[in-house]
Amino acid sequence: MSVLETRGISVRFGGVYANTDVNIEVGEWEIVGIIGPNGAGKTTAFNVITGFYRPDRGRVIFKGRDVTDLSVHERVALGLGRTFQNVGLVKGSTVRENLVSAQYLDADYSILAGMAGAPRSFTVERELNRKAEAIADLMGVADILDEYVVGLPYGVLKRVEIATVLATDPEVLLLDEPSSGMGPEEAHELGDSLLRLREEFGLSIAMIEHHVPLVVRVCDYVYCLNFGQLLAEGLPEEVRNHPQVVTAYLGEDADDPALSGVEHQIESLLDTE
Amino acid sequence: MAITTPPTPTAATPTAETKASRAARPFRPSLPGWVARGIVWIALGWLVLVFPLGREAFEVQQYSEAVIFGIIGLSLNVLLGYVGQISLGHQAFVGIGAFTAAYVVSVQTQSFWLGVAAAVAIGGLQALVLGGVSLRITGLYFALVTLSYGLVAEKNIFQIEELTGGGQGQPAPKPEGFATDWRYYYLCLAFLAIVLWIDWRMMRTKAGRALLALRENPKVAATFGVNVKVLTLFAFVVSGAFAGLGGALLAFNDTFVSPETWSFNLALVFVIMTVVGGLRSRAGVVIGSAFFALLGYLLEKFSFLQDGINAIPGAPDLSSEIAPLVIGPVLLLLTLTLFPGGIGQQIRPIQGWLRGRRFDRHDRGPKEVRISDVRA
Numbered sequence: 001m002s003v004l005e006t007r008g009i010s011v012r013f014g015g016v017y018a019n020t021d022v023n024i025e026v027g028e029w030e031i032v033g034i035i036g037p038n039g040a041g042k043t044t045a046f047n048v049i050t051g052f053y054r055p056d057r058g059r060v061i062f063k064g065r066d067v068t069d070l071s072v073h074e075r076v077a078l079g080l081g082r083t084f085q086n087v088g089l090v091k092g093s094t095v096r097e098n099l100v101s102a103q104y105l106d107a108d109y110s111i112l113a114g115m116a117g118a119p120r121s122f123t124v125e126r127e128l129n130r131k132a133e134a135i136a137d138l139m140g141v142a143d144i145l146d147e148y149v150v151g152l153p154y155g156v157l158k159r160v161e162i163a164t165v166l167a168t169d170p171e172v173l174l175l176d177e178p179s180s181g182m183g184p185e186e187a188h189e190l191g192d193s194l195l196r197l198r199e200e201f202g203l204s205i206a207m208i209e210h211h212v213p214l215v216v217r218v219c220d221y222v223y224c225l226n227f228g229q230l231l232a233e234g235l236p237e238e239v240r241n242h243p244q245v246v247t248a249y250l251g252e253d254a255d256d257p258a259l260s261g262v263e264h265q266i267e268s269l270l271d272t273e
Numbered sequence: 274m275a276i277t278t279p280p281t282p283t284a285a286t287p288t289a290e291t292k293a294s295r296a297a298r299p300f301r302p303s304l305p306g307w308v309a310r311g312i313v314w315i316a317l318g319w320l321v322l323v324f325p326l327g328r329e330a331f332e333v334q335q336y337s338e339a340v341i342f343g344i345i346g347l348s349l350n351v352l353l354g355y356v357g358q359i360s361l362g363h364q365a366f367v368g369i370g371a372f373t374a375a376y377v378v379s380v381q382t383q384s385f386w387l388g389v390a391a392a393v394a395i396g397g398l399q400a401l402v403l404g405g406v407s408l409r410i411t412g413l414y415f416a417l418v419t420l421s422y423g424l425v426a427e428k429n430i431f432q433i434e435e436l437t438g439g440g441q442g443q444p445a446p447k448p449e450g451f452a453t454d455w456r457y458y459y460l461c462l463a464f465l466a467i468v469l470w471i472d473w474r475m476m477r478t479k480a481g482r483a484l485l486a487l488r489e490n491p492k493v494a495a496t497f498g499v500n501v502k503v504l505t506l507f508a509f510v511v512s513g514a515f516a517g518l519g520g521a522l523l524a525f526n527d528t529f530v531s532p533e534t535w536s537f538n539l540a541l542v543f544v545i546m547t548v549v550g551g552l553r554s555r556a557g558v559v560i561g562s563a564f565f566a567l568l569g570y571l572l573e574k575f576s577f578l579q580d581g582i583n584a585i586p587g588a589p590d591l592s593s594e595i596a597p598l599v600i601g602p603v604l605l606l607l608t609l610t611l612f613p614g615g616i617g618q619q620i621r622p623i624q625g626w627l628r629g630r631r632f633d634r635h636d637r638g639p640k641e642v643r644i645s646d647v648r649a
Contacts, residue, residue, distance in 0.1 A: 052492065072495035081496070088493040090486045101482040105498040111507065114478030115471050121478050168498060 002061075003028045003204050004080075004172050009048050009058030011041075011228075018044040019055070020228045024206070026172060029198060031205045033219035033236065035212075037248055041228035042208045043085060046174050049206075050082050051075050063171070077105055081170030083161045085177050085208075089149045095160050096145045099132035102167035106131075132167065139163035139193065154181035159190070166197070173197075175207035179214055187211050191218045212240065224248070300631050310627055325458055333454040334526060335570045339563035340461040341522045344468050346547045346562030347555065348515030351472070353544070354552035355481070356508045357488040358407050359416045362423030363543045366513055368535030369426060370396045370520025372436050375445035375530045380435070385448030389521045396517020397510040404509030408502055423540055431532040442531035445524040461522055465559070468515055472555055475511070484508055538598060545601040549608050554617020556624060561616050568596050 004026040011019040019041045026032045034042050047053040049060055051072040059068045067075055082088075089098050107114075107124055114121040136142040139159050144152065149160065158178055165173060178194075179187040191214050197203050209215050215222060215236055222239040224231045226248040232239050239245055302310065325333050345367055352360050360366075373395045374388035403422060407415050431437050438444070451457045475481045483504050487494035491501045524530045542565055550561020572579050608615050626632040 050496070052495075071500075072492075073498050073500050076496060076498040084492070084496075088490070088496060090489050090493060092489060093482075093485060097482065097485075101479075101486050102497045104479050104483055107479040109478070111478075111480040114480055115475045115511075117470065117474040121474070125478065165496070168496070 001028060001064075002026060003063055004049065004206065005061040006045065006049060007059045007061065009045065009055040009060065011044055011048060011053055011055050017228045019048065021058070022225070022228070022230055024049075024223055024230075026204050026206045027220075028204055029202060030220045031194065031198060031207070031218050033215040033222040034206060034208045034225065035210070035215060035222060035239070035245075036225035036231070040225040040248075042225050043176060044228070045225070046082060046176055046206075046208065049174060050080060076168055076170075079169070079171035080174070081165040081168045081172070082174035083158075083165055083176055083178060085180070087154070087157045087161055089157060089161055089164060091150045092148070094146050094148055095136065095141060095152075095163075096129070096132055098149060098160065098164050099135055099145075099167050100125075100128050102164045103128045103131060103169075106169060135163050135166050139166070155183070155186050158182065159193075162193075166201075171203065173203050173205045173207075175205060175209075177208055177210065179209060179211045182211075184213075187214050190214065194218050216240065302629055307629075310629065313627060321462070326455060330454045332570070333458050335567060337454065337458045337461045337526045338523065339566040340458070340465050341519050341526060342546065342562040342566035343465050343559040344515055344522065345519040345543055346550055346558040347468055347472055348512050348519060349543050349547040350550075350552060350555075350558045351508055351512035351515065353547055354558075355476075355484040355488060356407075356505060356512075358411065359544065360403075360419040360512075361416050361537075361540050361544065362403075362419035362421070362426070363516060364535045364537065364539035365423040365426035365430075366396055366399060366516035367520040367523065367539075367543075368431065368530075369399060370517030371445075371524035371530045371535075372431070372443060372520075373517070374521030375438075375443040375524045376436050378446065378525075379438070379444050385451075385525065388445075389518065392517040392521035393514045394517070396520065397514040400509040400513020400516070401506060403513075404506040407509065408505060420537075420540075423537060427532075427535060427537075431535060437530070437532050440532075442529045443524075444529045446528060447525050457526065461526070464518060464522060468518070469555055469559075471511075480504065480507070538594075542597045542601060545597070545605050549601070549604045549615050551608075551615025551617025551619075554614065554621075556620060557615050557617020560620070564616075565597050565601065568600060569594065572596055 002025040004024075006022055006024045008021045008023060009019055010017070010021055022041070022045055024032070024034070024045065034045070036042050044053065048055045048058075051067070051070060051074075055068065059066050061067070062075065062078060062080060065078075067078065067080075070078075090101060093101070107128060109118060109121045109124050133142065133145065136145050139162060141156065141160050141163055144156065144160075149157065152160070158181060162173075162175065162178060175194075179190050182190060194205060194207075195218055198205065207219075219236050221233070222236045223233045224239050224242070224245045226244075231248055232242040232245050234242070325336050328336070345363070348366070349360065349363055352358050352363075370392035374392040377383045377388040377391045378385060403419065406418050410418065436443070447453075447457050448460075451460045476485075483494055483497065483499040486497060487499060487501050487504060494504075495501055546562045546565035547558055549565075550559070551557030612618050614621075622632055622634050622636045625636055
């Protein structure tokens with residue numbers, strides 16, 4: 001059974017069709033990859049799923065419930081977590097503060113009680129802090145807990161961001177280019193942590209990713225978008241070798257049979273991206 | 274032996290050790306260190322609590338005003354510092370609070386406490402309305418809305434005779450038990466302490482963290498599960514309630530409220546004192562606000578300052594009314610160009626030291642305090 005599903009979502013910005021009839025399904029315990037060239041509408045689809053955009057047509061179904069009309073924070077409360085392409089962290093705060101902030105919905109006291117300094121708010125705050133430390137340990141960022149986000153390297157920020165999303169207690173994780181800014185080794189480690197997260201927390205993950213080895217290794221299923229439309233879907237190896245996907249990445253000339261060793265070229269190109 | 278040993282590990286080990294031991298044993302001041310800190314704390318306590326006892330009544334009234342300005346500064350700090358919206362009509366918030374309190378006490382003949390409560394409630398209510406506007410427009414446009422709100426209050430609301438008592442103003446007698454200026458001063462201090470406590474707890478709990486997140490990036494705040502609209506409105510209400518409280522206290526401090534007090538000049542002083550004090554720094558904002566409240570008094574008290582300025586050919590006449598508006602912009606320029614964190618940034622090392630940490634001259638706090646905070 002799918003835990004997250006989009007049914008024919010279409011989004012139009014003026015004359016640009018950012019998404020046309022996109023159907024994406026994420027099953028329980030599944031890791032789904034979304035690939036496609038720049039401007040293909042991948043992030044738009046994420047924005048529709050998380051509620052930043054309202055689709056012109058189509059529905060978003062989360063845990064069997066139509067969430068198309070819910071706002072972002074309501075979907076977060078249901079267990080939908082996401083990261084951003086350009087790092088969704090509070091940059092003026094420390095890593096610890098970010099991890100505690102992300103537990104907003106878990107902070108089990110009213111805003112007014114917190115302002116009045118009710119004893120309960122103090123105990124809850126200590127719990128939140130402990131949980132932040134545990135999550136930081138899990139994502140390997142415990143040593144930078146008290147550093148300000150603003151000075152940290154990009155690859156580290158990506159891990160901090162995943163830790164922050166975990167702190168919101170999600171069931172489905174939407175990751176927007178989680179390995180960008182990482183070297184091949186870091187990306188490999190990231191793959192390990194994603195697989196571990198699924199094992200330990202039973203998470204389902206959808207991720208937009210350009211790093212093909214990572215996609216092939218961790219994804220159970222892959223969608224490829226181009227010009228806002230689904231170009232191909234299937235097992236990672238299938239999609240990767242799909243002729244239309246190849247064309248989308250490399251351009252029309254790749255169709256030309258005169259070009260020898262095209263597949264080899266593609267492979268090397270995609271791998272280095 | 275010494276030659277064969279590679280130099281790097283031996284050089285690295287001690288630093289690693291000191292680092293580890295430093296992390297294990299946090300810094301504790303020595304006994305003289307504690308004594309020195311204690312002396313400074315006592316001196317500060319004396320200045321705030323004991324020193325006013327020996328002064329004249331009219332001077333103590335000035336000190337009360339400084340304390341109340343601290344509350345107003347903290348009110349504006351919620352808007353400017355936490356929400357990131359500039360209000361150029363804050364004098365109206367404060368003024369309506371003052372008239373509400375005076376009206377409840379003088380015309381409705383209710384108690385002082387009810388007057389203060391009404392001022393707080395009305396202050397929160399009017400901020401709620403303006404907050405609704407701010408959800409749709411931000412930055413410079415919002416500043417213009419608040420500016421016109423201030424003018425509307427000045428030209429219309431403050432002309433309602435029933436509320437303001439017309440030209441001679443609305444009387445606001447000091448409450449029973451706090452009738453002298455000295456007692457009233459301590460009452461103001463108590464209110465400032467409450468406001469400081471609320472602000473402190475707010476920023477240390479979920480509301481404050483959510484505000485910091487949404488000021489920087491509302492999208493990120495939303496993915497933390499924060500209802501951005503509701504929380505923005507809430508912050509406006511908090512700011513308005515603080516402003517209403519400040520207004521009520523000002524009314525009783527002067528024992529009457531006049532419509533002439535609440536001009537646009539005052540709104541400028543409020544903004545300047547908050548930014549110069551240092552956004553998001555409670556101590557800085559209170560010090561900055563108190564400084565601007567006392568500026569005229571200090572110039573009169575230390576007449577050599579006045580004489581010095583008068584000795585400059587072509588220097589402006591710094592009467593107590595316009596002194597803040599001449600000195601303020603100069604300080605504002607210095608703040609924005611040299612110390613974006615204002616007084617709060619500069620006293621940070623001292624604050625850390627007073628709390629029992631090392632004196633760290635380079636402690637500038639979070640780097641994030643930028644000029645772009647004032648989104649105009």
